[in-house]
Structures are given as structure tokens and as C-alpha cells.
Amino acid sequence: MNNKFIRIYEDIAADIRTGEIEAGTLLPSELDLSEQYQTSRETIRKALKMLYEEGYIQKIQGKGSIVLDIRKIDFPISGLVSFKELAQKMGHRAKTYVNVFEDREVDQNLFKQIGFALNENVWEIVRVRNVDGEHVILDKDYISQKLVPGLSKEICNNSIYEYIEGELGLAISFAKKEILVEEPTEEDRKWLDLDGFHNVVVVRSQVYLEDASPFQYTESRHRPDKFKFVDFARRR
Numbered sequence: 001m002n003n004k005f006i007r008i009y010e011d012i013a014a015d016i017r018t019g020e021i022e023a024g025t026l027l028p029s030e031l032d033l034s035e036q037y038q039t040s041r042e043t044i045r046k047a048l049k050m051l052y053e054e055g056y057i058q059k060i061q062g063k064g065s066i067v068l069d070i071r072k073i074d075f076p077i078s079g080l081v082s083f084k085e086l087a088q089k090m091g092h093r094a095k096t097y098v099n100v101f102e103d104r105e106v107d108q109n110l111f112k113q114i115g116f117a118l119n120e121n122v123w124e125i126v127r128v129r130n131v132d133g134e135h136v137i138l139d140k141d142y143i144s145q146k147l148v149p150g151l152s153k154e155i156c157n158n159s160i161y162e163y164i165e166g167e168l169g170l171a172i173s174f175a176k177k178e179i180l181v182e183e184p185t186e187e188d189r190k191w192l193d194l195d196g197f198h199n200v201v202v203v204r205s206q207v208y209l210e211d212a213s214p215f216q217y218t219e220s221r222h223r224p225d226k227f228k229f230v231d232f233a234r235r236r
Helices: 004-018 030-036 041-053 083-088 108-114 153-158 160-167 186-191
Strands: 057-060 064-067 073-076 094-105 121-131 134-144 172-182 200-209 214-222 227-230
Touching: 004 041, 030 041, 041 057, 041 064, 083 094, 083 160, 094 153, 121 153, 134 186, 153 160, 160 172, 200 227
Parallel strands: 073 227
Antiparallel strands: 057 064, 094 121, 121 134, 134 214, 172 200, 200 214
């Protein structure tokens, strides 16, 4: 089996990740790449197809393949976007690992933290998000079992919002968010590849259904080099 196209893909992808090939530039033509790697244009097409599917390049008709900025991922501040929806833009570069999935009763300490009613049963979920082979987000969620029944580890590994909207038929409406920069906790150091970073960007959100019922408290802890938080603002 000829895996040369995979080696070419890995070579170009590595150069994009390190910035050796800058975002916004065009890759050499198929002919130039075939000469550079001393292989057929069909092999180059396979490598380029893989780069496209993995979110490294965008093909533009009549121009070629433009390199995308993959070093920082746009994370919308005002929007309610699931990680799966973000990950779809990155191809197979992003993966989710469910480290904790437990049935928990809200005690006094948890009540102060997440705001759900005392003694309410919640799902406690801890997920690590891996991008380009590194653990860069730690997501900690508490979700009302009364409002969101039937959750499973498999659903959490896929998309909780997809389950809520598609299977339960509920409408997710709005969220209250706060964004802070904090020193990493022991939990951050345990689960994330901090790579020498001395802070994490923390987004805490209380998320509500259409009837204004709070169904989710989430704390999303990000390694700061991988994300830029974006919004659109208009002066009124």
C-alpha cells in the first residue's frame, strides 16, 4: 500500500502548525509539489484532500489551496456553540475524552458554586478537548437531571446540545457568561498539556432553556495559546 501521500500530508501539516508555512499563503501548485516530493500529482491530490478534510487548507477555485490559521481557534463569546460544532470546522484535528460522568446530588458547597437547588440531582461531567494531539480545554459541566434526563457517557462524548435539541426537542435559548484569567489548578495540571503556561482562560456560563429554566452550569478552562475569543459589536 502506497502511504506516501500520508507522509506528505504530515510534512505539510507540521509546517502549518509550527508557522513554517504561514496562514493566508497559498501552497505551491500540484505540479510544483509533485516535483518537490518527486511523486505523482495523484499522490499530491490525496495529500491535499487530507489537509482540506483536517481543516488545514481551503481550496479556492482558480487560485489553489490557501493555508488556514489553525494556531488560534475562534471561540465566539456571545454565541452558544457546542464544541462539536467548532470541531467540525477543524476536521479530525479535534477529539473529546470523557473523564468523569457521575450522578451527583447538589450539596452546600456545590450549591454555592453552580446555583442549582439544594439536593437537586445533576449530571457531573468532566471532558478534555484535544486539538492537534494536545489537551487544551478542560470542560466541567453540571446539568439538571430533571430537565435533561437520559444522558449517557456516549452522548457526552458526542454532543450534549445535539441530544438536548435533537432527541429531547428542547430549545436552548441564552447564557450568562463571565471570562477570567486564572492560575492553573491541580486539576488543570492533571488533565491539560499546559506546556509551561502559567495561566488559563476560564469561561463560566449558566445556560438556560427557552422558558428561562437554567439547565446547565459549565466551566470551560482553556490553554491561552490555542484560542481567541471573538465577538461582533455594534454601537447603538
